[in-house]
Amino acid sequence: MNRTIAAFGCVVAMGVSALTLSEEPTAASRQLRAERPSTATGEWPTYGGDLANSKYSPLDQINASNFGSLRIAWRAKSPDGFLSMTLPDGTEWSADSKLIFEELSRVDPTRWRDNQPPFVQNYKVTPLMVGGTIYVNTPASVGAAYDARTGALKWVYNPKSYESGTTTMTLRWNQRGVAYWRAPSTAPGASGPEERVYWGTGDGYLIAVDAKTGRPVQEFGVNGKVDLMEGLPRAQRGTRDYLNALTYSVQSPPIVVKDMIVVPAAISSLIKTKEQIPGWMRAFDARTGKVRWTFQPIPQKGEFGADTWQDGSNEYAGKVTVWTIMSADEELGLLYLPTNTTAPDFYGAHRLGDNLFAESVVALDINTGKRVWHFQTVHHGLWDYDNPAAPNLLDITVNGTRIKALAQITKQGYVYTFDRATGRPVWDIVERPVPPSDVPGEKASPTQPMPTKPAAFEYQGATVNDLADFTPEIRAMAEQAIQGFRTGPLFTPPSIEGTIVRPGTTGGANWSGAAVDPETGLMYIPSRNAYAVSRLSPPDPKVHSNLLYMQTPGRNPQMPEGLPLFKPPYSRMTAIDMNTGDHKWMVPTGAGDRIRNNPRLKPLKLGPVGGDITLAGPLLTKTLLMYALTTGGIRGGPRLVAFDKATGKELASTDLPGSAVGTPMTYAIDGKQYIAISVQSPTPTDIPELIVLTLP
Known part of the structure; x- marks a missing residue:
């Protein structure tokens, strides 16, 4: 098999400034827009x-000259502050979520992993705004809608998924957003379109509600929800991994393509056996919830790629x-899947081979779910180098040729770029030798x-030359700190003594992804x-495991006095001209x-070294690149920063009441532009908020 590729504006008066939208729509485009909302x-x-x-x-409308004068137009506490639970007699009790969680824990002390209730501060949502309404979901899988002008609450729907237990994976209680669908209504006598909002829950259901009322859509699945575990081999509702978390959850928003909903899945990598739940990708009918097609990311006997799983391991492996x-x-009629590592993440003697379609970009026919092309970014993954974010689709001009491109950012710090129609790499991708594994039974690619x-x-690999060298004494400390650990270039495999892996499991890049300017082809x-x-x-x-080895905790390299182990910067923003593949600029973030x-570094008067970030992502407008930092505000606290798109220079900032946990978005209504972003509360016991900013 060839490893490299297997293919198959009107202007509205504002007062402060003008807000550029799209051209005056034609009758045909008005009809299209009635069916498909747009940033335009x-x-x-x-x-x-x-x-x-x-x-x-x-x-x-919001630009460098006025960004610093942004103010909070409205703010709304997360709906997770006030929840409910089902009582033994079937009735509902609603109260402050702390009381609800305490009672749920009292009723079942084994309900949650580590006896820790839902962490509602993980309010990572990027809101949607359609037709004057903001839509969100929360760490507790609650959906809500707000008036985009005022923040008035329109509806809340709570499927109470938290009653089932802790969501899967290490970073618990994650939800990043919802999906919206609109189509002409099929109801007799209906005059307007049918609108629905969809999201997945922490206990593995797909929810569909009426976008106007928040009521479950009765004809979708069973009373507005579809059991995503139903029909999956080795999936049993209510089962737990060895740390007492659920084995199947949804953390990210579904995607709406045509009249179908395609749903992601988070499957536990902490199952103690080689037999794992398969991560089938399924498209559901937007009206009925019935399965329209299924794609199995682990190919079975007779299918393309089955030979990349040795000894029949594709019959029991999972999590891809x-x-x-x-x-x-x-x-083009294509859906693009950024797939993850198979399980367990760091040991694969029971799944020898390249393990398609793990850690791949896979293009599927939207209508059938059939694979059109794929590219594997990591063979036989041992590093948890999931493709962490959606591929960015952009049109670029390379050596005079216009290309409909796809750019996949990765945890390991690479951007893989393809013709998104054919899967052909835009620039050569070379197979390079990497270190072998010496763990018994393992055979690294x-x-x-x-x-x-x-x-x-981003930096790649961990060698002596990468260690902090602010002074000779600090370099000596760093060299001492890594004694007893294995170091080496990128893709040095896990080891018995412990391998320092850089980038680590959180990247590099991560789920918030990159932003692309369609006018310039710059990627941020x-x-x-x-x-x-x-x-x-x-x-x-x-543990009663049938695995020979498992990831195990242990000591990490310890630098004295809180000094960093490696050279700066510790976080950065990189702008790449995707027309040439060249880096345009890089700046530390913070x-x-x-x-x-x-105390050891202050006398050196270092320039910016970065490190002042969360995992939230960037936002681009016609005028600005925006990104949230955790420090630098008037009182030293968090802020939203505007950068020059061409140079990376910081232009202005506005303070935030808490650290951003979600990626910001922007919208306009009644001729006024807004920016919405979810932030943590100042204290861990308070409730996070959705903050909406605008000009005075």
């Missing part, structure tokens, strides 16, 4: 603004799926695919210089005063 009309109808996941809006956001090109362009956007990628230690040991007999003010 000032809306934000999908997680990334559009199916291409651009995170771009043509709005320009999409847990993050997806993208699509409806004109001898090569890994590495793009020749663009250059990596936030990333972090983080590392992890990947250590293996035989499982404890008490001054990094926590590091710079270390």
